[in-house]
Amino acid sequence: MKLPADRARALSDGREADPFDILGPHPSQGGWRIVALDHGAVEMSISAVDGERPMSPAEEAPGLFVGFLPEPMPYLLRGSDGQTQWEYEDPYRFGPVLGQIDEHLIGEGTHRQLWRVLGAHVIKHQGVTGTHFAVWAPNARRVSVLGNFNGWDARRHGMRRRGSTGVWEIFLPGIGEGEAYKFAITGAHGEPVPEKADPVGFGAEHPPATASVVRELHDFNWQDGAWMKRRGRAQSVSAPISIYEVHPGSWRRVIEDDNRPLSYLELARDLIPYVAGMGFTHIELLPISEFPFDGSWGYQPVGMFAPTIRFGTPDEFRHLVEAAHEAGLGLLLDWVPGHFPTDPHGLARFDGTALYEHADPREGFHQDWNTLIYNYGRREVSNYLIANALYWLQEYHVDGLRVDAVASMLYRDYSRKEGEWVPNIHGGRENLEAIDFLRSVNTIAYGEVPGIMTAAEESTSFPGVSRPVDRGGLGFGFKWNMGWMNDTLSYIQHEPVHRSHHHNQLTFGLVYAFSENFILPISHDEVVHGKGSMIEKMPGDDWQKFANLRAYYGFMWTHPGKKLLFMGCEFAQRREWDHNTSLDWHLLEDTRHKGIQSLVRDLNHLYRDLPALHKRDCSAAGFGWIDGGAAAESVLSYLRYGEEEDAPVAVICNFTPVPRHGWQIGLPRAGKWKLRLNSDAGVYGGSGMTTTEIITADGDEYQGYDQSALVELPPLSVLIYEAA
The missing domain is CATH 2.60.40.10 (Immunoglobulins)
Structure with missing residues (x-):
């Protein structure tokens, strides 16, 4: 013995x-x-x-x-x-749980349902109920599971290494849902590694605690079949897509209960009907993958597979998704595969080596955010991220992913000086491995999960971001139009008297508007860090501020491209966004703020109701200039087209506080055109200046069109006419 x-x-x-x-x-x-x-x-x-x-x-x-x-x-x-x-x-x-096929796919980097085998799963094994733990740590000498069940004693519950895959596993009888745990890892040379949370953990303790928590991935009784069948049509390039971007921790808070944020269930109760009533088609949540630091807003995640416990459990998050679908709304998640934080309980040097990240800081360290960059060229790392994308789409019925900071992924010299980056194998600056990863994740996601959409936050002129992979593109469904956002916000912040010198900032976006499937974003990034709120960006006195903002939104909603607006911007929040406090809902007692909210609601409904405003958002056939050159008067006029059977729409924008009487515009169709929206209407807080409800296109040829009409242009206004 x-x-x-x-x-x-x-x-x-x-x-x-x-x-x-x-x-x-x-x-x-x-x-x-x-x-x-x-x-x-x-x-x-x-x-x-x-x-x-x-x-x-x-x-x-x-x-x-x-x-x-x-x-x-x-x-x-x-x-x-x-x-x-x-x-x-x-x-x-107890014998092993993982099978040979799982081992093979993990080693090959092709296990698309990685979360089914790694992580912590409550199972029955050899007739006994317990939890199976499995983690990838190929360079570790030893791995054990820690928890209350063993007094957090790393000497106990050492795991079994599975061949050459680098996976360690153990079945612990009697351990069930709700148990907190970590992994104790010994490096290849016997050095201790900081205790690690589970990279594939489905739950986590409430920050600042850092352990993972066992959560069962049982079958959820989804009741959203009708939405799932039609969401592909609702998310196509020809569909009206208007996205309300939300930070769930600060949309609304319960002041009476220590100013706490709403839970997933309370968001389902309050947020969903609000967004639906406002006419938006989608909600986009800032990242909810578990993250340690509130001030990162979720953009430095540690628990990529864990919906943050700040707002409730995974099943309660599923209820939020289902509530959105029941209301006819798509739900999108911000997804962060570009970098991860250096917190010691996270992925950094996970098994004592640079496992998920590059070892060379010129490739593996993000100078802007003090974070680490994934090594996309390592098949297991790429597999981890692709599986994570599929996890959210399949396990939670999420309708799409907006991928954060794509530009930082595409270029090795992103935000780096000469000598601070490593060229690719051809000597260039493109990150070839990241490009391959993005193409793979889009190809696989669209191929395996019908009806979903992906969108890239990409700020450069990288070609084909939203073009199919088989045509040389990255395969995203949509791309944020950061150039349009920067140019138009710069324009609208100029005093009207100076706008004639910056007219091209409004028109230049049409030069490339159809090179990608664009989303026009006014996101959280535009209302923080000293940039000011949307209403405070506007020049002039209070009346002009509100009029300018109404005109800007009218221009945005009629410009080609899908729409995205950050919460609070729809009622002209005056303060910059603060992630620690609720939006200033009391402002809606002021008719001016209520007017902005009413305008956004009506723009959303009009955008959805008029095919000409959305069907060809991403096609040059959907747009035509009436007159883009009236710089001296700061007036723009253009046409939007749907299919041949759809009535065209004419839009006239006056970006000065000067009324324009008898303004002549050319029109492609004779007859009556009906005013569908006037951003200067009294109901929105405008001047209420009388304008023409019905214009008749006849008379002289003008601006290249066979007919023309005269229009009364209110100050700082956008008029939208539909051919009768």
């Missing part, structure tokens, strides 16, 4: 790399030797169906006990410290 002395001491000290080779049942002369490790026991015994047998303390090292069974059979271990007794299943009597 002797144990190898060196290995016994290593086992007792928590240094043994293969505890399964010693602990548990092993054939021995005349039967089976049982070895157990329990530093809290002074006595131990084996309880089997044929009775109880004592175990002897091992001479070789403390905490080890040796016993004997005549033949293989289920058994329990019983321990005593002289006062208290306890009984438990021996995890070392």
Whole structure:
């Protein structure tokens, strides 16, 4: 019954790399030797169906006990410290859970449902219920699971290494949902690694606590079949897509309850009907993958597979998604595969080596955000991220992913000086591995999950971001139009008297408007860090500020491209956004703020109701200039077209506070054109200047069109006419 002395001491000290080779049942002369490790026991015994047998303390090292069974059979271990007794299943009597196919796919980097095998899963194994833990740590010498169930003692519950895949696993009987856990990892040279949260953990403790939490991925009783069948049409390039971007922690807070944020269930109750009533088609949530620092807004995630516990459990997040679908809304998530934080419990040097990140800081360290960059060229890392995208789309019925900071992924010299970056294999600046990764994730996501959409936050002129991969593109469905946003916001902040000198900032976007499938974004980034709120960007006195903002929104909603507006901008929040406080909903008691909200609601409904405003958002056939050159008067006029059977729409924008009487415009169709929206209307807080409700296109040829009409242009206004 002797144990190898060196290995016994290593086992007792928590240094043994293969505890399964010693602990548990092993054939021995005349039967089976049982070895157990329990530093809290002074006595131990084996309880089997044929009775109880004592175990002897091992001479070789403390905490080890040796016993004997005549033949293989289920058994329990019983321990005593002289006062208290306890009984438990021996995890070392259970065989492996992972199969050879899983091992092969993990090693190959092609396991698209990686979350089904890694992480912590409550299962029944060999007739016993418990939790199976599995983690990828290929360069580790030893890995164990820590938790309340073992007193956070790294010496216990060492895991089994599975061949060359670098995966470690163990089945712990009796462990169920709600248990907090981490991994204790010893590096390849015996060095300790900071305790790690589970990279594929489905739950987490509430920050600042950092452990993962066992959460069951049981089958959810989804009731959104009708939405799922039609969402592909609702998310196509010809559909009206108007996105309300939300930070769930600060949309609205419960002041009476210590100013806490709303839960997922409360957001389902309050946020969903608000967004639907406002006429938006989609909600986009800032990242909800678990993150340690509130001030990162979720853009520095640690728990990529865990919906943040700040607002509730994974099932409660599913209820939020289902509520959106029931209301006819798509729900999009901001997704962050570009970088991750250096927090010691996260992915950084996970197994004692640069595993998920590049070892060379010129490739692996993000100078702007003090974060680490994924090594996309490593197949297991790329697989991890692709599986994460599929996880959100499949397990939570999320309708799409907006991928953060794509520009930083595409270029190796992004925000770096000469000598601070490593060229690619051809000597260029493009990150070829990241490009391949983005193409793969889009191809696989669109191929495996029908009806979804992906969007890129990409600020450069990289070609083909929203073009199919088989045509040389990156495969995104849509791209944020950052150039349009920068130019038009710069324009609208000029005093009207100076706008004639900056007219091209409004018109230049049409030069490239159809080179991608664009979304026009007014996002959270435009109302923080000293940039001012949307209303405070506007020049002039209060009346002009509101009029300018109304005109800007009218221009935005009639310009080619899908729409995105950050929360609070729809009612002209005056303060910059603060992630720690609620939006200033009390402002809606002011008719001017209420007017902006009403305008955005009506623009959304008009955008959805008029095919000419959305069907050809991404096609040059959907747009035509009436007059883009009236710079001296700061007036723009243009046409929007749908299909041949759809009535065209004429838009006239006056970006000065000067009324324009009898303004002539050319029109492509004779007859009556009906005013559908006037941003200067009194109901929106405008001047209420009388304008023409019905204009008649006849008379002289003008501006290249066979007909023309005269229009009364109110100050700082946008007029939208539909051909009758």
